[in-house]
Amino acid sequence: MALTPPSRIPLPLPGFENIKRGWHTSYEAIAARLLPGEYFVTQNDEAIYTTLGSCISACIRDRVSGIGGMNHFMLPVSASSSSWKAADNSASTRYGNYAMEHLINDILKNGGKRQNLEAKIFGGGRIIANMTDVGMRNIAFARDYLETEGLKITSEDVGDEFPRLVVYFPVSGKVRVKRLRSLHANTIVEMETKYLSTIGEKPVSGDIELF
Amino acid sequence: MVTNMKPTIVELVHGVDGLVTLPAVFIRINQLIENPDSTVDDIAKAVNLDPSFTVRLLRVANSSFYGFVSSIDTVSKAVSVIGTSQIRNLALSTAIASTFAGLPNTLVSMENFWRHSIYCALAARKLAKLAGKCDPDALFTAGLLHDIGELIIFNRLPVEAKEALLLVLDSADEVAIYQAEQQVIGFDHAQVGGELARQWKLPAMLEECIAYHHDIQSSKRYSRETALVHIANILALMAEVQTLELSDVAPIDPVAWEITGLSDANVIDVTVQETQAEFAEAEKLFLGKGQ
Numbered sequence: 001m002a003l004t005p006p007s008r009i010p011l012p013l014p015g016f017e018n019i020k021r022g023w024h025t026s027y028e029a030i031a032a033r034l035l036p037g038e039y040f041v042t043q044n045d046e047a048i049y050t051t052l053g054s055c056i057s058a059c060i061r062d063r064v065s066g067i068g069g070m071n072h073f074m075l076p077v078s079a080s081s082s083s084w085k086a087a088d089n090s091a092s093t094r095y096g097n098y099a100m101e102h103l104i105n106d107i108l109k110n111g112g113k114r115q116n117l118e119a120k121i122f123g124g125g126r127i128i129a130n131m132t133d134v135g136m137r138n139i140a141f142a143r144d145y146l147e148t149e150g151l152k153i154t155s156e157d158v159g160d161e162f163p164r165l166v167v168y169f170p171v172s173g174k175v176r177v178k179r180l181r182s183l184h185a186n187t188i189v190e191m192e193t194k195y196l197s198t199i200g201e202k203p204v205s206g207d208i209e210l211f
Numbered sequence: 212m213v214t215n216m217k218p219t220i221v222e223l224v225h226g227v228d229g230l231v232t233l234p235a236v237f238i239r240i241n242q243l244i245e246n247p248d249s250t251v252d253d254i255a256k257a258v259n260l261d262p263s264f265t266v267r268l269l270r271v272a273n274s275s276f277y278g279f280v281s282s283i284d285t286v287s288k289a290v291s292v293i294g295t296s297q298i299r300n301l302a303l304s305t306a307i308a309s310t311f312a313g314l315p316n317t318l319v320s321m322e323n324f325w326r327h328s329i330y331c332a333l334a335a336r337k338l339a340k341l342a343g344k345c346d347p348d349a350l351f352t353a354g355l356l357h358d359i360g361e362l363i364i365f366n367r368l369p370v371e372a373k374e375a376l377l378l379v380l381d382s383a384d385e386v387a388i389y390q391a392e393q394q395v396i397g398f399d400h401a402q403v404g405g406e407l408a409r410q411w412k413l414p415a416m417l418e419e420c421i422a423y424h425h426d427i428q429s430s431k432r433y434s435r436e437t438a439l440v441h442i443a444n445i446l447a448l449m450a451e452v453q454t455l456e457l458s459d460v461a462p463i464d465p466v467a468w469e470i471t472g473l474s475d476a477n478v479i480d481v482t483v484q485e486t487q488a489e490f491a492e493a494e495k496l497f498l499g500k501g502q
Contacts, residue, residue: 026385033381051380129322162452165384178384178459179452182323187376 010044013110021046027167034072036195039099041069041106042170049167051180052123053188054135055195056142056158059120059168059175060103060151062112068170069107073099074138074192076199085144095199096141104149119146120155120175122166127185135159163188218367220398224406227363231314233411234306236261237299241412244295254295255287258302267305268298271496300352303413304332307356308498316365318372324362328355329493330447331440333486338439338446341478342471345436353420353440354447355497356413360404360421364392371396387461389425401425427467438467446479450486455479 009021009030016032019040024031024047031047032040036055040048048070050057061068075092085093108114121142124135139158146153155175157164162179169175180188218226239257243249258265265286272283272293283289290298308325315321335354339347365372375391382391389399405422419433420440430437441464448460457463457479468475 024383024385027383031383033383049383165380167383179454180384181448181451182326183319183388184376184380185323186318186320187373187380 010046013041013043013106015106016040016042027169029169031167034070036072036074036192037099037199039069039071039103039106041067041103041110043067043110045169045171047167047169049165051184051188051191052125052164052166053127053185053192054123054125054133054138055192056121056123056135056138057166057168058100058103058142058146059122059166059170060107060117061170061173062107062116063118063173064113064116065111066171067107067110067112068168068173069103070166070168070170071099071103074134074196075141076196077132077134085141093141096138096145100142100145100149104151117151118154118173119151120168120173121146121153122157122175122177123164124158125160125162125164127161127163127182128189129161217397220402220406223363223367223403224410226367227314227407228410230366231310234261234264234302234310236264237302237306240299240302244299249295251287251290251295254298255285255290258286258290258298264302264305267496267499268301271301271305274496275492276496296346297348299414300348304352304355304497307359311359311362314362314366316362316369316372318365318369318376319361324358325498326490326494327447327451328358329490329497330450330486331355331357331443332497333489333493334446334450334482335440335443337482337485338443338471338473338478339436341482342435342439342473345439349414349416350420350436350439350443353417353436354443356404356408356417357421357424357440357444358400358404359407360400360402363403363407364396364400368396387425399425427464427470434470438464438470441467442471442473443482446482446486449479449483450490453487455483 012019019038020033021030027047029047031049034040034048034050050072055072055074057070057072059070073096075096124139126133126135157177163184165178165180167176240254243254243257258268268286268289269283272289279292283292312321332351332354336347336351339345339350375388375395378391378395379386379388389401392399401422401424405418408418408421416433416436419430420437423430423437424440424444427437427441445460445463449455452459
Protein backbone atom coordinates (compact mmCIF):
# COMPACT_ATOMS: atom_id res chain seq x y z
CA MET A 1 0.00 0.00 0.00
CA ALA A 2 2.73 2.45 0.93
CA LEU A 3 4.24 4.39 -1.92
CA THR A 4 7.61 3.12 -3.01
CA PRO A 5 9.73 5.98 -4.34
CA PRO A 6 11.38 5.12 -7.65
CA SER A 7 15.15 5.55 -7.98
CA ARG A 8 14.59 8.92 -9.63
CA ILE A 9 11.58 11.02 -10.46
CA PRO A 10 11.99 12.87 -13.75
CA LEU A 11 12.13 16.64 -13.33
CA PRO A 12 8.88 18.46 -13.93
CA LEU A 13 8.55 21.18 -16.55
CA PRO A 14 9.69 24.57 -15.25
CA GLY A 15 7.08 26.18 -13.02
CA PHE A 16 5.68 22.92 -11.65
CA GLU A 17 8.33 22.21 -9.03
CA ASN A 18 5.85 22.78 -6.20
CA ILE A 19 3.39 20.09 -7.26
CA LYS A 20 3.63 17.03 -5.03
CA ARG A 21 4.59 13.92 -7.03
CA GLY A 22 5.25 10.35 -6.00
CA TRP A 23 5.22 6.75 -7.14
CA HIS A 24 1.85 5.02 -7.17
CA THR A 25 2.01 1.25 -7.10
CA SER A 26 -1.44 0.53 -8.46
CA TYR A 27 -0.94 2.82 -11.46
CA GLU A 28 2.71 1.78 -11.84
CA ALA A 29 3.46 5.39 -12.56
CA ILE A 30 4.65 8.58 -11.01
CA ALA A 31 1.59 10.58 -10.11
CA ALA A 32 1.18 14.30 -9.41
CA ARG A 33 -1.31 15.22 -6.69
CA LEU A 34 -3.31 18.36 -7.63
CA LEU A 35 -5.01 20.45 -4.96
CA PRO A 36 -7.77 23.00 -5.60
CA GLY A 37 -6.38 25.94 -7.59
CA GLU A 38 -3.35 24.07 -8.93
CA TYR A 39 -2.58 22.82 -12.43
CA PHE A 40 0.11 20.58 -13.90
CA VAL A 41 1.45 19.95 -17.39
CA THR A 42 3.80 17.13 -18.32
CA GLN A 43 5.34 15.44 -21.32
CA ASN A 44 6.38 12.37 -19.29
CA ASP A 45 4.41 9.15 -19.06
CA GLU A 46 2.99 9.96 -15.64
CA ALA A 47 -0.38 10.35 -13.97
CA ILE A 48 -2.08 13.43 -12.57
CA TYR A 49 -4.79 12.98 -9.96
CA THR A 50 -7.11 15.06 -7.88
CA THR A 51 -10.25 14.80 -5.76
CA LEU A 52 -13.26 16.87 -6.77
CA GLY A 53 -16.40 18.00 -5.03
CA SER A 54 -18.14 20.84 -6.83
CA CYS A 55 -14.84 22.00 -8.34
CA ILE A 56 -14.07 21.05 -11.91
CA SER A 57 -10.98 19.65 -13.64
CA ALA A 58 -10.22 19.96 -17.32
CA CYS A 59 -7.85 17.35 -18.74
CA ILE A 60 -6.31 18.58 -21.99
CA ARG A 61 -3.67 16.93 -24.19
CA ASP A 62 -2.10 16.96 -27.61
CA ARG A 63 -3.28 13.59 -28.88
CA VAL A 64 -0.32 13.35 -31.28
CA SER A 65 2.63 14.26 -29.06
CA GLY A 66 1.05 13.24 -25.74
CA ILE A 67 1.90 16.41 -23.86
CA GLY A 68 -0.95 17.39 -21.62
CA GLY A 69 -2.19 18.37 -18.22
CA MET A 70 -4.95 18.96 -15.75
CA ASN A 71 -6.28 21.88 -13.76
CA HIS A 72 -8.62 22.10 -10.77
CA PHE A 73 -10.73 25.19 -10.16
CA MET A 74 -14.09 26.68 -9.39
CA LEU A 75 -15.78 29.99 -10.05
CA PRO A 76 -16.13 32.04 -6.92
CA VAL A 77 -19.69 32.92 -6.08
CA SER A 78 -19.87 36.62 -6.80
CA ALA A 79 -22.53 38.93 -5.50
CA SER A 80 -22.15 41.17 -8.52
CA SER A 81 -22.45 38.50 -11.17
CA SER A 82 -23.85 35.04 -11.46
CA SER A 83 -22.52 34.72 -14.98
CA TRP A 84 -20.65 31.66 -16.15
CA LYS A 85 -19.99 32.83 -19.71
CA ALA A 86 -16.26 32.72 -20.35
CA ALA A 87 -16.36 35.81 -22.58
CA ASP A 88 -17.66 38.02 -19.77
CA ASN A 89 -14.42 37.90 -17.80
CA SER A 90 -16.37 39.15 -14.82
CA ALA A 91 -15.14 38.76 -11.27
CA SER A 92 -16.74 35.34 -11.08
CA THR A 93 -15.36 33.92 -14.34
CA ARG A 94 -11.88 35.43 -14.15
CA TYR A 95 -10.54 32.53 -12.10
CA GLY A 96 -11.98 30.01 -14.52
CA ASN A 97 -10.47 31.82 -17.49
CA TYR A 98 -7.16 32.03 -15.64
CA ALA A 99 -7.13 28.30 -14.85
CA MET A 100 -8.07 27.26 -18.38
CA GLU A 101 -5.71 29.67 -20.15
CA HIS A 102 -2.72 28.70 -18.05
CA LEU A 103 -3.28 25.02 -18.71
CA ILE A 104 -3.70 25.46 -22.47
CA ASN A 105 -0.88 27.99 -22.82
CA ASP A 106 1.60 25.78 -20.95
CA ILE A 107 0.73 22.84 -23.19
CA LEU A 108 1.26 24.98 -26.32
CA LYS A 109 4.41 26.59 -24.93
CA ASN A 110 5.95 23.14 -24.45
CA GLY A 111 5.29 21.91 -27.96
CA GLY A 112 1.58 21.06 -28.06
CA LYS A 113 -0.30 21.98 -31.24
CA ARG A 114 -3.65 23.70 -30.89
CA GLN A 115 -5.23 21.64 -33.69
CA ASN A 116 -4.29 18.40 -31.88
CA LEU A 117 -5.81 19.30 -28.52
CA GLU A 118 -8.57 17.21 -26.98
CA ALA A 119 -10.34 17.93 -23.69
CA LYS A 120 -12.14 15.98 -20.99
CA ILE A 121 -13.95 17.50 -18.03
CA PHE A 122 -14.81 16.07 -14.61
CA GLY A 123 -16.42 17.15 -11.36
CA GLY A 124 -19.02 19.79 -10.64
CA GLY A 125 -20.84 17.51 -8.23
CA ARG A 126 -23.51 18.54 -5.81
CA ILE A 127 -22.17 16.67 -2.86
CA ILE A 128 -23.92 18.49 -0.05
CA ALA A 129 -27.68 18.41 -0.11
CA ASN A 130 -29.43 21.78 0.12
CA MET A 131 -26.31 23.63 -1.00
CA THR A 132 -26.63 25.95 -4.00
CA ASP A 133 -25.64 24.01 -7.07
CA VAL A 134 -22.29 25.72 -7.65
CA GLY A 135 -21.09 22.60 -9.46
CA MET A 136 -23.53 23.29 -12.27
CA ARG A 137 -22.03 26.76 -12.91
CA ASN A 138 -18.55 25.27 -13.04
CA ILE A 139 -19.65 22.66 -15.58
CA ALA A 140 -21.44 25.28 -17.71
CA PHE A 141 -18.37 27.51 -17.62
CA ALA A 142 -15.96 24.73 -18.64
CA ARG A 143 -18.16 23.64 -21.55
CA ASP A 144 -18.63 27.21 -22.72
CA TYR A 145 -14.93 27.99 -22.45
CA LEU A 146 -13.88 24.93 -24.45
CA GLU A 147 -16.50 25.58 -27.10
CA THR A 148 -15.35 29.18 -27.47
CA GLU A 149 -11.76 27.97 -27.82
CA GLY A 150 -12.81 25.40 -30.39
CA LEU A 151 -11.71 22.43 -28.28
CA LYS A 152 -13.79 19.30 -28.49
CA ILE A 153 -14.83 17.55 -25.26
CA THR A 154 -14.16 13.88 -25.97
CA SER A 155 -15.34 12.61 -22.61
CA GLU A 156 -16.87 13.90 -19.39
CA ASP A 157 -18.24 12.76 -16.05
CA VAL A 158 -19.84 15.72 -14.34
CA GLY A 159 -22.62 16.70 -11.97
CA ASP A 160 -24.42 14.15 -9.81
CA GLU A 161 -24.05 13.86 -6.06
CA PHE A 162 -20.69 12.11 -5.73
CA PRO A 163 -17.25 13.38 -4.85
CA ARG A 164 -14.79 12.03 -7.39
CA LEU A 165 -11.20 10.90 -7.68
CA VAL A 166 -9.88 11.58 -11.19
CA VAL A 167 -6.63 10.05 -12.44
CA TYR A 168 -5.42 11.25 -15.85
CA PHE A 169 -2.63 9.89 -18.03
CA PRO A 170 -1.87 12.61 -20.61
CA VAL A 171 0.39 10.41 -22.78
CA SER A 172 -2.39 7.89 -23.49
CA GLY A 173 -5.34 10.15 -22.71
CA LYS A 174 -6.74 7.50 -20.38
CA VAL A 175 -8.77 8.62 -17.39
CA ARG A 176 -9.92 6.72 -14.35
CA VAL A 177 -12.83 8.31 -12.50
CA LYS A 178 -13.71 6.79 -9.17
CA ARG A 179 -16.75 7.93 -7.24
CA LEU A 180 -15.84 8.43 -3.61
CA ARG A 181 -18.05 7.47 -0.69
CA SER A 182 -19.81 10.27 1.14
CA LEU A 183 -17.47 9.76 4.13
CA HIS A 184 -15.08 12.04 2.22
CA ALA A 185 -17.63 14.72 1.28
CA ASN A 186 -17.00 17.11 4.17
CA THR A 187 -13.20 16.90 3.88
CA ILE A 188 -13.36 17.66 0.16
CA VAL A 189 -15.83 20.51 0.65
CA GLU A 190 -13.56 22.00 3.30
CA MET A 191 -10.53 21.90 0.98
CA GLU A 192 -12.53 23.59 -1.75
CA THR A 193 -13.98 26.20 0.60
CA LYS A 194 -10.48 27.04 1.82
CA TYR A 195 -9.36 27.46 -1.79
CA LEU A 196 -12.38 29.70 -2.52
CA SER A 197 -11.49 31.95 0.38
CA THR A 198 -7.93 32.39 -0.93
CA ILE A 199 -9.03 33.35 -4.44
CA GLY A 200 -11.60 35.70 -2.97
CA GLU A 201 -8.77 37.61 -1.29
CA LYS A 202 -6.19 38.14 -3.99
CA PRO A 203 -6.89 39.55 -7.43
CA VAL A 204 -5.71 37.67 -10.50
CA SER A 205 -3.05 39.57 -12.44
CA GLY A 206 -4.76 40.90 -15.53
CA ASP A 207 -2.46 39.96 -18.38
CA ILE A 208 -2.34 36.48 -19.76
CA GLU A 209 -0.27 36.00 -22.87
CA LEU A 210 -2.23 34.04 -25.43
CA PHE A 211 -0.52 31.78 -27.91
CA MET B 212 10.57 14.58 28.13
CA VAL B 213 8.33 13.23 25.46
CA THR B 214 4.89 12.24 26.64
CA ASN B 215 2.58 10.19 24.55
CA MET B 216 -0.70 12.07 24.53
CA LYS B 217 -2.52 9.51 22.46
CA PRO B 218 -5.26 7.78 24.44
CA THR B 219 -5.65 4.04 24.45
CA ILE B 220 -8.76 2.47 22.95
CA VAL B 221 -10.17 1.78 26.40
CA GLU B 222 -9.59 5.38 27.53
CA LEU B 223 -11.18 6.72 24.36
CA VAL B 224 -14.33 4.66 24.82
CA HIS B 225 -14.48 5.49 28.55
CA GLY B 226 -14.40 9.13 27.51
CA VAL B 227 -17.76 8.90 25.78
CA ASP B 228 -19.42 7.36 28.81
CA GLY B 229 -22.32 9.59 29.76
CA LEU B 230 -22.33 11.28 26.34
CA VAL B 231 -23.82 8.20 24.73
CA THR B 232 -25.64 5.67 26.86
CA LEU B 233 -27.65 2.65 25.98
CA PRO B 234 -31.35 3.40 26.27
CA ALA B 235 -32.96 2.07 29.43
CA VAL B 236 -35.46 0.06 27.40
CA PHE B 237 -32.61 -1.85 25.75
CA ILE B 238 -30.86 -2.61 29.03
CA ARG B 239 -34.12 -3.85 30.58
CA ILE B 240 -35.04 -6.00 27.56
CA ASN B 241 -31.52 -7.39 27.47
CA GLN B 242 -31.75 -8.43 31.15
CA LEU B 243 -35.13 -10.08 30.62
CA ILE B 244 -33.97 -12.01 27.56
CA GLU B 245 -30.89 -13.31 29.38
CA ASN B 246 -33.11 -14.51 32.22
CA PRO B 247 -34.66 -17.89 31.33
CA ASP B 248 -37.60 -17.27 33.69
CA SER B 249 -38.85 -14.23 31.74
CA THR B 250 -42.12 -14.53 29.89
CA VAL B 251 -43.34 -12.82 26.73
CA ASP B 252 -45.56 -10.71 28.98
CA ASP B 253 -42.59 -9.51 31.04
CA ILE B 254 -40.84 -8.38 27.87
CA ALA B 255 -43.99 -6.76 26.47
CA LYS B 256 -44.41 -4.83 29.73
CA ALA B 257 -40.84 -3.56 29.53
CA VAL B 258 -41.39 -2.43 25.93
CA ASN B 259 -44.66 -0.68 26.82
CA LEU B 260 -42.81 1.51 29.32
CA ASP B 261 -41.14 3.28 26.39
CA PRO B 262 -43.82 4.81 24.15
CA SER B 263 -41.50 5.88 21.35
CA PHE B 264 -39.94 2.41 21.14
CA THR B 265 -43.43 0.87 21.23
CA VAL B 266 -44.44 2.94 18.19
CA ARG B 267 -41.28 2.05 16.31
CA LEU B 268 -41.57 -1.64 17.15
CA LEU B 269 -45.14 -1.83 15.88
CA ARG B 270 -44.19 0.07 12.75
CA VAL B 271 -41.31 -2.30 11.97
CA ALA B 272 -43.46 -5.36 12.78
CA ASN B 273 -46.08 -4.18 10.28
CA SER B 274 -43.57 -3.18 7.59
CA SER B 275 -42.57 -5.18 4.56
CA PHE B 276 -39.51 -6.27 6.58
CA TYR B 277 -41.64 -9.04 8.01
CA GLY B 278 -44.51 -9.33 5.61
CA PHE B 279 -47.03 -10.66 8.14
CA VAL B 280 -50.49 -10.93 6.65
CA SER B 281 -52.51 -9.95 9.71
CA SER B 282 -51.78 -6.64 11.37
CA ILE B 283 -49.78 -6.65 14.58
CA ASP B 284 -51.52 -4.22 16.89
CA THR B 285 -50.15 -5.02 20.34
CA VAL B 286 -46.69 -5.33 21.78
CA SER B 287 -47.27 -8.83 23.15
CA LYS B 288 -48.38 -9.98 19.69
CA ALA B 289 -45.25 -8.37 18.22
CA VAL B 290 -43.01 -10.04 20.80
CA SER B 291 -44.52 -13.46 20.21
CA VAL B 292 -44.43 -13.35 16.41
CA ILE B 293 -41.11 -11.54 16.02
CA GLY B 294 -39.35 -13.42 18.80
CA THR B 295 -37.55 -12.15 21.86
CA SER B 296 -34.03 -12.09 20.44
CA GLN B 297 -35.22 -10.04 17.50
CA ILE B 298 -36.91 -7.62 19.91
CA ARG B 299 -33.48 -7.07 21.40
CA ASN B 300 -32.01 -6.40 17.94
CA LEU B 301 -34.81 -3.98 17.17
CA ALA B 302 -34.45 -2.15 20.45
CA LEU B 303 -30.79 -1.58 19.69
CA SER B 304 -31.31 -0.76 16.01
CA THR B 305 -34.09 1.74 16.52
CA ALA B 306 -32.39 3.53 19.41
CA ILE B 307 -28.85 3.73 18.12
CA ALA B 308 -29.15 6.74 15.81
CA SER B 309 -30.78 8.97 18.42
CA THR B 310 -28.29 7.74 21.02
CA PHE B 311 -25.32 8.75 18.88
CA ALA B 312 -26.82 12.12 17.99
CA GLY B 313 -25.25 13.09 21.33
CA LEU B 314 -21.80 12.59 19.80
CA PRO B 315 -21.66 15.10 16.94
CA ASN B 316 -18.68 15.76 14.69
CA THR B 317 -17.73 18.00 11.78
CA LEU B 318 -16.08 15.37 9.60
CA VAL B 319 -19.09 13.45 8.37
CA SER B 320 -22.77 14.33 8.46
CA MET B 321 -24.92 11.95 10.49
CA GLU B 322 -27.07 11.51 7.38
CA ASN B 323 -24.12 10.27 5.33
CA PHE B 324 -22.86 8.12 8.19
CA TRP B 325 -26.18 6.34 8.72
CA ARG B 326 -26.78 5.99 4.99
CA HIS B 327 -23.72 3.76 4.72
CA SER B 328 -24.70 1.89 7.90
CA ILE B 329 -28.22 1.18 6.62
CA TYR B 330 -26.87 -0.02 3.27
CA CYS B 331 -24.54 -2.34 5.17
CA ALA B 332 -27.37 -3.57 7.44
CA LEU B 333 -29.60 -4.40 4.47
CA ALA B 334 -26.76 -6.10 2.59
CA ALA B 335 -25.75 -8.13 5.67
CA ARG B 336 -29.33 -9.31 6.20
CA LYS B 337 -29.63 -10.32 2.55
CA LEU B 338 -26.27 -12.13 2.57
CA ALA B 339 -27.24 -13.98 5.77
CA LYS B 340 -30.37 -15.28 4.06
CA LEU B 341 -28.32 -16.42 1.06
CA ALA B 342 -25.58 -18.02 3.16
CA GLY B 343 -27.86 -19.65 5.73
CA LYS B 344 -26.79 -20.97 9.13
CA CYS B 345 -27.07 -17.56 10.79
CA ASP B 346 -29.73 -15.10 11.89
CA PRO B 347 -30.52 -12.47 9.21
CA ASP B 348 -32.06 -10.05 11.72
CA ALA B 349 -29.03 -10.21 13.99
CA LEU B 350 -26.84 -9.55 10.94
CA PHE B 351 -28.96 -6.49 10.16
CA THR B 352 -28.08 -5.05 13.56
CA ALA B 353 -24.41 -5.97 13.13
CA GLY B 354 -24.35 -4.16 9.78
CA LEU B 355 -26.05 -1.12 11.26
CA LEU B 356 -23.47 -0.89 14.05
CA HIS B 357 -20.30 -1.96 12.23
CA ASP B 358 -18.78 1.54 11.92
CA ILE B 359 -20.01 2.92 15.25
CA GLY B 360 -16.40 3.41 16.42
CA GLU B 361 -16.01 6.00 13.66
CA LEU B 362 -18.41 8.36 15.46
CA ILE B 363 -16.31 8.06 18.61
CA ILE B 364 -13.04 8.73 16.79
CA PHE B 365 -14.52 11.65 14.83
CA ASN B 366 -15.89 13.21 18.03
CA ARG B 367 -12.94 12.56 20.37
CA LEU B 368 -9.95 12.80 17.99
CA PRO B 369 -11.10 15.21 15.27
CA VAL B 370 -7.62 16.43 14.32
CA GLU B 371 -6.19 12.94 13.90
CA ALA B 372 -9.34 11.72 12.16
CA LYS B 373 -9.11 14.54 9.65
CA GLU B 374 -5.46 13.73 9.04
CA ALA B 375 -6.46 10.12 8.36
CA LEU B 376 -9.16 11.21 5.90
CA LEU B 377 -6.66 13.46 4.07
CA LEU B 378 -4.21 10.56 3.94
CA VAL B 379 -6.82 8.45 2.14
CA LEU B 380 -7.44 11.20 -0.43
CA ASP B 381 -3.72 11.91 -0.92
CA SER B 382 -3.13 8.21 -1.55
CA ALA B 383 -5.67 8.36 -4.40
CA ASP B 384 -7.94 6.15 -2.27
CA GLU B 385 -5.37 3.35 -2.18
CA VAL B 386 -5.02 3.50 1.60
CA ALA B 387 -8.27 2.52 3.29
CA ILE B 388 -9.62 4.68 6.10
CA TYR B 389 -8.96 1.99 8.74
CA GLN B 390 -5.34 1.72 7.56
CA ALA B 391 -4.97 5.49 7.65
CA GLU B 392 -6.37 5.52 11.21
CA GLN B 393 -3.90 2.86 12.29
CA GLN B 394 -1.09 4.91 10.78
CA VAL B 395 -2.15 8.23 12.36
CA ILE B 396 -3.78 7.16 15.64
CA GLY B 397 -2.36 3.69 16.24
CA PHE B 398 -5.74 1.93 16.12
CA ASP B 399 -8.84 2.03 13.94
CA HIS B 400 -12.60 2.55 14.15
CA ALA B 401 -13.30 -1.20 14.14
CA GLN B 402 -11.24 -1.71 17.29
CA VAL B 403 -12.90 1.29 18.97
CA GLY B 404 -16.38 0.05 18.07
CA GLY B 405 -15.48 -3.42 19.34
CA GLU B 406 -14.38 -1.95 22.66
CA LEU B 407 -17.65 0.00 22.96
CA ALA B 408 -19.61 -3.20 22.31
CA ARG B 409 -17.57 -4.93 25.03
CA GLN B 410 -18.09 -2.13 27.57
CA TRP B 411 -21.79 -2.06 26.72
CA LYS B 412 -21.97 -5.85 27.07
CA LEU B 413 -23.61 -6.24 23.66
CA PRO B 414 -24.00 -9.81 22.40
CA ALA B 415 -20.60 -11.34 21.55
CA MET B 416 -21.63 -11.82 17.93
CA LEU B 417 -22.12 -8.05 17.51
CA GLU B 418 -18.85 -7.32 19.25
CA GLU B 419 -16.89 -9.60 16.90
CA CYS B 420 -18.60 -8.31 13.75
CA ILE B 421 -17.85 -4.70 14.74
CA ALA B 422 -14.29 -5.34 15.92
CA TYR B 423 -13.16 -7.54 13.03
CA HIS B 424 -15.02 -6.37 9.93
CA HIS B 425 -11.69 -5.19 8.46
CA ASP B 426 -9.72 -8.10 9.95
CA ILE B 427 -11.97 -11.13 9.58
CA GLN B 428 -9.26 -13.69 10.27
CA SER B 429 -9.01 -12.45 13.87
CA SER B 430 -12.63 -13.34 14.62
CA LYS B 431 -13.01 -16.27 16.98
CA ARG B 432 -16.49 -17.64 17.57
CA TYR B 433 -18.40 -15.73 14.92
CA SER B 434 -16.22 -15.88 11.81
CA ARG B 435 -19.22 -16.61 9.59
CA GLU B 436 -21.14 -13.52 10.76
CA THR B 437 -17.99 -11.37 10.70
CA ALA B 438 -17.21 -12.45 7.13
CA LEU B 439 -20.79 -11.58 6.09
CA VAL B 440 -20.48 -8.08 7.57
CA HIS B 441 -17.11 -7.70 5.84
CA ILE B 442 -18.68 -8.48 2.45
CA ALA B 443 -21.78 -6.42 3.25
CA ASN B 444 -19.61 -3.40 4.02
CA ILE B 445 -18.10 -3.48 0.53
CA LEU B 446 -21.45 -4.14 -1.16
CA ALA B 447 -22.83 -1.16 0.81
CA LEU B 448 -20.15 1.02 -0.77
CA MET B 449 -21.17 -0.29 -4.20
CA ALA B 450 -24.82 0.50 -3.47
CA GLU B 451 -23.87 3.98 -2.32
CA VAL B 452 -21.72 4.94 -5.33
CA GLN B 453 -24.11 3.08 -7.65
CA THR B 454 -21.74 0.63 -9.24
CA LEU B 455 -21.70 -3.12 -9.87
CA GLU B 456 -17.95 -3.18 -10.53
CA LEU B 457 -15.84 -4.58 -7.70
CA SER B 458 -12.87 -2.57 -8.99
CA ASP B 459 -14.66 0.66 -8.03
CA VAL B 460 -14.52 -0.10 -4.30
CA ALA B 461 -12.19 -1.51 -1.65
CA PRO B 462 -11.28 -5.19 -2.06
CA ILE B 463 -13.17 -8.06 -0.42
CA ASP B 464 -10.94 -10.48 1.49
CA PRO B 465 -11.17 -13.74 -0.52
CA VAL B 466 -11.27 -15.67 2.77
CA ALA B 467 -14.71 -14.12 3.41
CA TRP B 468 -16.10 -16.01 0.41
CA GLU B 469 -14.57 -19.27 1.64
CA ILE B 470 -15.93 -18.86 5.18
CA THR B 471 -19.46 -18.03 4.06
CA GLY B 472 -19.61 -20.47 1.16
CA LEU B 473 -21.00 -17.67 -0.98
CA SER B 474 -19.68 -16.99 -4.45
CA ASP B 475 -18.96 -13.51 -5.72
CA ALA B 476 -20.35 -14.43 -9.11
CA ASN B 477 -23.84 -15.08 -7.78
CA VAL B 478 -24.52 -12.71 -4.95
CA ILE B 479 -23.02 -9.29 -5.70
CA ASP B 480 -25.40 -7.86 -8.30
CA VAL B 481 -28.57 -9.13 -6.67
CA THR B 482 -27.53 -8.00 -3.18
CA VAL B 483 -26.46 -4.52 -4.30
CA GLN B 484 -29.65 -4.00 -6.30
CA GLU B 485 -32.01 -5.27 -3.61
CA THR B 486 -30.19 -3.18 -1.02
CA GLN B 487 -30.73 -0.07 -3.14
CA ALA B 488 -34.40 -0.95 -3.61
CA GLU B 489 -34.99 -1.44 0.13
CA PHE B 490 -33.03 1.60 1.28
CA ALA B 491 -35.75 4.25 1.39
CA GLU B 492 -38.06 2.20 3.57
CA ALA B 493 -35.30 1.13 5.94
CA GLU B 494 -34.17 4.74 6.33
CA LYS B 495 -37.72 5.70 7.30
CA LEU B 496 -38.03 2.86 9.80
CA PHE B 497 -34.70 3.20 11.52
CA LEU B 498 -33.97 6.89 11.30
CA GLY B 499 -37.58 7.99 11.65
CA LYS B 500 -37.38 9.85 8.34
CA GLY B 501 -40.57 11.15 6.80
CA GLN B 502 -42.72 10.86 9.88
